[in-house]
Amino acid sequence: MFIHWALKEIHLKIVYYGxxxxxxxxxxxxxxxxxxPALKSDLVMLKTQEDRTIFFDFLQLEVGFIDNxxxxxxxxTVPGQVNYNxxxxxxxxxxxxxxxxxxxxxxxxDANLDTLLDLEKHLIADGKTLEDxxxxxxxxxxxxxxxxxxxxxxxxxxxxxxxxxxxxxxxGKGVFPTVxxxxxxxxxxxxxxxxxxxxxxx
Amino acid sequence: MQSNExxxxxxxxxxxxxxxxxxxKLRLSAVFLVDSSGRILAEKMSKSGRIDTTVLATLAAGSYxxxxxxxxxxxxxxxxxxxxxxGENQNVFISSVTxxxxxxxxxxxxxxLGMVRLFAKRTLLQLQPILREKSQNRYxxxxxxxxxxxxxxxxxxxxxxx
Numbered sequence: 001m002f003i004h005w006a007l008k009e010i011h012l013k014i015v016y017y018g019x020x021x022x023x024x025x026x027x028x029x030x031x032x033x034x035x036x037p038a039l040k041s042d043l044v045m046l047k048t049q050e051d052r053t054i055f056f057d058f059l060q061l062e063v064g065f066i067d068n069x070x071x072x073x074x075x076x077t078v079p080g081q082v083n084y085n086x087x088x089x090x091x092x093x094x095x096x097x098x099x100x101x102x103x104x105x106x107x108x109x110d111a112n113l114d115t116l117l118d119l120e121k122h123l124i125a126d127g128k129t130l131e132d133x134x135x136x137x138x139x140x141x142x143x144x145x146x147x148x149x150x151x152x153x154x155x156x157x158x159x160x161x162x163x164x165x166x167x168x169x170x171x172g173k174g175v176f177p178t179v180x181x182x183x184x185x186x187x188x189x190x191x192x193x194x195x196x197x198x199x200x201x202x
Numbered sequence: 203m204q205s206n207e208x209x210x211x212x213x214x215x216x217x218x219x220x221x222x223x224x225x226x227k228l229r230l231s232a233v234f235l236v237d238s239s240g241r242i243l244a245e246k247m248s249k250s251g252r253i254d255t256t257v258l259a260t261l262a263a264g265s266y267x268x269x270x271x272x273x274x275x276x277x278x279x280x281x282x283x284x285x286x287x288x289g290e291n292q293n294v295f296i297s298s299v300t301x302x303x304x305x306x307x308x309x310x311x312x313x314x315l316g317m318v319r320l321f322a323k324r325t326l327l328q329l330q331p332i333l334r335e336k337s338q339n340r341y342x343x344x345x346x347x348x349x350x351x352x353x354x355x356x357x358x359x360x361x362x363x364x
Contacts, residue, residue: 002241006214011241039360041256046264055268058240058260063356067349074240074260086275090267094239180357187350 001096001190009070012186013094014179017119018101019111020052020080023140026169027101028057028077031179034172039063053079056091073183080115089122097186098135099178101169102157104147109156116157130160134185137164138178143171213332214244220328221246224307228321231292231308234259235329238267238302253308258294262306266296284322286315297322299329 002011016024025045032043041060048054057077062070078088100119102112120130139153150166158164163181167174209217221233225246232253234245240263245255269282281301287294288311295307295318305326309318 002237002239002243003208004214004241004243005208006211013239034361036360036362042254044257044260046261055264058257060256060260061360063353063360066352066356069349071353086271087268090264090271093267094237094241176361180354183353183357184350187353191349 001193002094007070008065008068009072010190011072011074012096012183012190013074013076014097014099014182014186015092015095016075016077016099016101017088017092017115018080018140019103019108019115020082022080022101022103022108022112023138023167023169024077024080024101025053025057026140027099027138027167027175027178028059028075030169030172030175031061031075032059034176035061052081053077054084055079055087071187073186075179082114085118088118089125092119092122092126096134096190097182098133099138099182100135100157101138101140101167102153104139104141104153105144106146106148109148112157134182134189136162136178136182136185138167138169138174139164140167140169140174142166142173143168209243209333210335213335216332217244217329218246220325220332224321224325228307228309228313228317230313230318231310232258233305233307235299235303235305236263236266238263238270238304240264243303258308259306262294262296262304266298266304284319295319295322297326299326300333303333305329 016027018024028043032040039062044058046053046055059075061073061075076091078091100116123129123133137158139150141147154164165174165178167178169175217235221244224230224233225248230248232245232247232255234255235243236259237243240260242255242259247253265285269285273282281298283298285296291311293309293311297305299305305322307318307322
């Protein structure tokens, strides 16, 4: 979180995390296509010739002034492929909230779990943990015939009982509710953090 | 959650003044002060500058962070001091200010790199004491009980055809 007092801006960073080809970029592309043009930056996509994210995608959203403050949401995705572990660590720097995009296909459950554990490792290295960090789950690709049941997805992935959303990101289903929820969580967490800081100073 | 306490208005104006002086002295296209998460702390562009600084700062921060990670892999203990991107018409010079903040200078190829490095170094020395000051802002006044509701409303309005 960064507060620019002079410009009355509050910068919050949200990262979409998940295994390769789970739909992180599809989420951002949909958000970018549906947001009022006056309220978004360009969509930056650093990718290979095969259209795979190599570093990150980035989109900044702003909603104008609220109560004399201007929140700005810097949304990133990470590269999902296994060999980009260090790059994911770089992108996670300064994160305020995470959307974990899980691939609903049955055969992707191991990849989902491996990536979730990878995320936890990066958070722990930074003094945080999934248990008390603002994050949500998106179960993407719900339209595929080999999609795992929601119950099974919940059992295997949602051990901290965080909010979850079903999605078909390529069609935009569940994309907006997901980003709204993570924004809400991040803002609530910021408020809690500030109140804790106030109590400590008192 | 990482919290950056941000700058007070007084600090911001002092920083802006340093950047403005640098732009004027070297006839730069743009200069911006960015943190390693890609957030612009302050920026100054030449009158003719038409640069999307949000995107550029994000990309510069990505590069800066990746370069620091590379040096860590090589056993270095401290952050990189500087980086240079050389283009056909425009260059970008990045210089570390603190562990978490860097200066990105965009300049045309006609401007001598040596001059950029020299004046960047002087600007860093001006910026460092300004950035070391702790801002005394009142955090507790940041969000009130209505903020979430208003934010929700604004988000709904921002998405077209939802």
